[in-house]
Amino acid sequence: MNVITNPVLCGFNPDPSIVRVEDDYYIATSTFEWFPGVQIHHSRDLVNWRLLKRPLDRISQLNMAGNGDSDGVWAPCLTYDNGLFYLIYTDVKSHKGAFKDTHNYLVTAASIEGPWSEPVYLNSSGFDPSLFHDEDGRKWLLNMRWDFRKGKNKFGGIVIQEYAEAEGRLIGPVTTIFEGTEIGFTEGPHVYKKDGYYYLLTAEGGTRYRHAVTVARSVSLFGPYEVDPHNPMLTSSGQPELLLQKAGHGSLVETQSGDWYMAHLCARPVDGFHCILGRETALQKCYWDDEGWLRLEGGGNSPSSQIAAPALPLYPFEREAERDDFDAHQLGDQWNTLRIPPGPDWLSLSERPGFLRLKGMESLSSCHRQSLVARRQQAFNIDIETVVEFAPDSFQQMAGLILYYNTEDYVYLRITHLEQHGRVIGIIRSDRGVYDELLEVDLPLPDSGPVYLKAAVNRETLQFYYAVEAGTWSPAGGEINIAHLSDEAKEPLRFTGTFAGVCVQDLAGTRKAADFDYFIYREME
Structure with a gap:
């Protein structure tokens, strides 16, 4: 078996x-402020x-x-439905x-x-x-309705309207079709029809x-x-011993042979509370009991870290390479930018072939135009490494290696x-919006030449290294606790996860460029 x-998506x-x-x-899955928008993963066996695809890949779809x-x-x-996604x-x-300004859209594709x-x-x-396709061909949009009024339940119920x-x-x-249970915070609706019932998952x-x-469920x-x-x-809830915490936000799929599985989000804390990887995706095997209710295979209502796969041939995919030499004409699918798409005015893989050239724009506090390229951290223990050529003229020009959660929480070897x-190297840290420079004195560098940068992450602990000759690593400062790179570190709740990448800032506005020769992302577990 x-x-x-x-999690299946870490x-x-x-x-x-x-x-x-x-x-x-x-x-x-959700992508929040990262571009392109929405990640679509593919499997033929539910194991691999x-x-x-990242379908929202242009400003006309997502600005x-x-x-x-x-x-x-x-x-x-x-x-x-009927040949269309x-x-x-x-x-x-x-x-x-x-208030919440929440604009809902639909895109479609034949493939x-x-x-x-x-x-x-x-x-x-x-x-x-969510969109429900009924058997009669009609289509229905469901969403939770936000009620901002004083004294009202902000999660104002699940509403439906025909599309x-x-x-x-x-x-x-x-029409409001469901106001939720005493658990509260009712959201994430999905409807499925089976054996004469409409089943509503929230x-x-x-x-x-x-x-x-x-x-x-309802007959209507x-x-x-x-x-x-x-x-x-x-x-x-109430089971801190479980590997998979925060289980919720489920959706269902039926296999070719009639088995049922639920995809749901989960999270794995590194220290019992902080989840630096963010919220992940897991699967649970389900069945319908004699009364027509959905149940977890094996009983109970707790998520399992391992479950039986469907009786399908295994279909493994080639693993992503640990090293990206930036030799392609466009960024690989592992890479993401903040809010805006890559553009030739700030990012190039062709101006210096074999290098990622980033031209500095706004600060790490900006919600508009950052020159930052990063990928998800998908394991607790990772090593990341790059080499950069950068000749800054002032303190307003910076480039380097970053562990980034959001504009308020990051650690930056710059x-x-x-x-x-x-020319010097040092560490900038923003911890819940509080700026700090972690070295008493920044470390001197030669006036020119490449600088190698490395970070070793072990759960909630980070250690930076640097070198001016390949392989001759020296620590940059001491160990850093990075638990603040998490949803839980600050109220109100945040919703993303830690990214590892490279970035450049030019706060003088001259678009000073940095050239990155490669990037290594290696999972150590």
Whole structure:
């Protein structure tokens, strides 16, 4: 018997929406302020997965310049009907304070690999939209509705409205079909029809340690919905011994042979609380009991770290190379930028072939134009390494190696120029928005030539190294606790995960460039 080991999508891959098309399985996950928007992973056996497509790859589909931390793409929904893929997503412009500016869109494609259409605007009444294709051919948009009013439940229930595909718009009344349970924070709706019932899955409890999957059913799409008498159907709440915490936000898929699996988000704390990898995606095997309720295989409602795989031939994919020499004409799919797409005005792989050239733009505090390229940290223990050629003229010009969570939380091994010392290397840290320079005195560097940069991460501990000759590493400072690179480190809750990458800043506005020859990402576990 083959086994699925959870998480199946490690690192920052939350809010999974799973769908099967013939023999292929796809999971779409949230990307928040990172560009391109939405990650779609592919599998043929539910055991082995590969990143296949990031469909929101142009500004006309996703313009996030100015979006704040943890804004951007929330909770996509991927479905398939009559030869067409449908991808629903929210572009959150602000979620601070009482209000949330949440704009919901639809794009479509005949092939999962695109081309994906221009977006159709749907509504802005809430977030976590999903599309249900009923048996009669009608299509229905569901989302949670945000109620900002004083004294009201902010999670104001699950609403539904018909989508008229031919007209490209929503029509008819908006109806509240489910107000949630006593667990609260009702969001993430998905509807499935089976044996005469409409089954409504929602996420409840908030996307942290009380998170859960709630199941309810009705003979009518519009309710009333009867809640599973053993609700919640899935949760890690109150079970700190479990490997997979925060279990919730589920979606369902039926295999070719009639087995059922649930994709759900989870998280793995490094120190009992902080989850530096962010929220990840896991799978659970399910079945329908004699009363018609969804149950976990093996009983109970706790997520398992290993489950039985379906009886399908294994279909492994080639592993991603540890080293990227930047020899291609475009960035590999592992790479992401903040809010804006790569553009020739700030990023080039051709101006100096074999190098990634980044031209410095705004500071690490900017929500508009950062010259930063990074990939997800997907294991607790990693080594990352690069070499950079950079000749700064002032302290306002910086380049180097970064562990980045958001504009308030990062640790940065950077090269700069100081008036009295010339070219130097030091460490900048922002911990919950508090800026610091961790070395008492920045370390001197030769006036020119490449500088090798390295970081070793062991769970919540980081150690930086540098060298001016390949292989002759010296530590840059001491060990650094990076638990603040996590959702849990600050209120209100954040939603992403740690990224490792390279960046350049030029706060004088002259677009000083840095050239990176390679990047190594190596998992040590």
